[in-house]
Amino acid sequence: MRLRSGLSVLWRREGESQIGVDPRCAVVLENLSAGEQRLLDRLDVETVEPSEADLLRAGRAEGVRARRVRELLELLRRSGVLDPVTDRVAGAPVAPEEAYWSRLLPDGDGRDLFARRGRxxxxxxxxxxxxxxxxxxxxxxxxxxxxxxxxxxxxxxxxxxxxxxxxxxxxxxxxxxxxxxxxxxxxxxxxxxxxxxxxxxxxxxxxxxxxxxxxxxxxxxxxxxxxxxxxxxxxxxxxxxxxxxxxxxxxxxxxxxxxxxxxxxxxxxxxxxxxxxxxxxxxxxxxxxxxxxxxxxxxxxxxxxxxxxxxxxxxxxxxxxxxxxxxxxxxxxxxxxxxxxxxxxxxx
Ligand SMILES: [Zn+2]
The missing domain is CATH 3.40.50.720 (NAD(P)-binding Rossmann-like Domain)
Structure with a gap:
């Protein structure tokens, strides 16, 4: 479970985090506990990709219930900030065009677009x-x-x-x-x-x-x-x-x-x-x-x-x-x- 390439988790203020910057691809999450904000920070990784089980475990350590962790992940998924490609090798480079279009087209899949260009x-x-x-x-x-x-x-x-x-x-x-x-x-x-x-x-x-x-x-x-x-x-x-x-x-x-x-x-x-x-x-x-x-x-x-x-x-x-x-x-x-x-x- 990882963010689309190029998106980062940014701390706005207590209880409020944002993912991404440009309004065309960014989301702001409000009314978060301090533990939930620290949990979101764990998504901002480039090399070690946490699984849902890892996040549930981390949630327990931060005092965030499993149901709430799943709720937050579903919110992120629906907002289009999670990478829809689930079989990507952690740390593998993403082609710049694929990464860019993945960010800009939240409902799209940059890998599909890149593959079509290849044909x-x-x-x-x-x-x-x-x-x-x-x-x-x-x-x-x-x-x-x-x-x-x-x-x-x-x-x-x-x-x-x-x-x-x-x-x-x-x-x-x-x-x-x-x-x-x-x-x-x-x-x-x-x-x-x-x-x-x-x-x-x-x-x-x-x-x-x-x-x-x-x-x-x-x-x-x-x-x-x-x-x-x-x-x-x-x-x-x-x-x-x-x-x-x-x-x-x-x-x-x-x-x-x-x-x-x-x-x-x-x-x-x-x-x-x-x-x-x-x-x-x-x-x-x-x-x-x-x-x-x-x-x-x-x-x-x-x-x-x-x-x-x-x-x-x-x-x-x-x-x-x-x-x-x-x-x-x-x-x-x-x-x-x-x-x-x-x-x-x-x-x-
Ligand atoms: Zn003509």
Whole structure:
């Protein structure tokens, strides 16, 4: 019987103890005897985990009746501060992501969430320093499989997530090699027909329509990350049939600037702007946050919006995007073969 990782028992005043600090995961227990407060302190251990029998025994020594000990434990269990994993080896390290989500989701089980990420596959297209940081953070967060795609070579501006000795070598070779050296369990050799849960496409200047538009038809959720002159734009996350796609964004931009298609075409061909490392990290972290939200089934900030961040401020601008009436991407998703089959057997 132990507290969720990272929670501590804190003495507030005589008769009152609290477990945890943040209101989203903390509880306060009132009207406690001094013996009950000392009993709660015994839960605050990292190495020796007391069993219920240990706590009943300790309760006797503190003058707390067995019924009251069980009552307190049930209260803690219902408050969500006890670790729901009962077969954990005492003292075994808990993965940071598992510990964090266990604290934040009192009804959830961080170990389940972490295991689901381990079964997930994310494709990262574009492995410059931003794309490589995204891939690295996804592996750190427990994503079990990454398909990595890039035709280019490691540039001097990519050093950081790459080694200086990698400069000039193929990103498609060095990225998986470096990631596997850091995360030996990570799978990067995947069957060609393996379907990613989410695809992240990092590009400069503008999102690549040739790479992304077929994903709407193929019903693959994808997140464009565009490195611009001044900012990094993350999103909108395209969930086919459920919000705007990258073509919708282009059509809206053309509505406000008729020259946008001509400009966008040229942006695809010019050398990428060199971006400060910390701005790349900010953009990468925001993208990773949204990919993990998609994998975990949490609400996406970027499903119908993009996040734009520059080196001027760590606060991103949230720019909403709507489906463009001339795009037709919602119809494309409706016309998926699987949908048609399901519709055809529906009774009239
Ligand atoms: Zn669209």
């Amino acid at each position: 997930a596959m994310v494709e990262v297209v574009g492995l410059d320093h931003v794309g490589m940081r995204i891939a690295t953070q996804l592996a750190e967060a427990g994503v079990g499989a990454l398909r990595l795609e890039d035709d280019g070579r490691v540039q001097p501006s990519d050093v950081g997530p790459y080694d200086s000795l990698d400069v000039g070598r193929r990103r498609s070779v060095r990225a998986p090699a470096r990631l596997r050296s850091l995360f030996p369990a990570l799978r990067t050799e995947l069957p060609p027909d393996a379907r990613p849960d989410v695809l992240v496409a990092v590009s400069s200047g503008v999102a690549d329509p040739v790479r992304l538009l077929p994903l709407v038809r193929d019903d693959v959720a994808h997140l464009p990350v565009v490195v611009g002159d001044v900012d990094v734009v993350v999103g909108p996350t395209v969930v086919p049939g459920h919000g705007p796609c990258t073509r919708c964004v282009d059509l809206h931009r053309t509505d406000t600037d008729p020259a946008w298609p001509a400009v966008a075409t040229q942006l695809r061909c010019i050398p990428p702007p060199v971006t400060p490392a910390h701005l790349g990290q900010l953009g990468a972290a925001m993208a990773v946050n949204q990919v993990l939200a998609a994998l975990d089934g949490r609400e996406l900030v970027t499903q119908q919006a993009s996040l734009e961040v520059s080196a001027l401020s760590p606060l991103p601008v949230l720019r909403p995007w709507a489906v463009h009436p001339e795009c037709g991407c919602q119809d494309v998703s409706m016309a998926r073969p699987g949908e048609q089959e399901r519709q055809s057997v529906r009774p009239a």
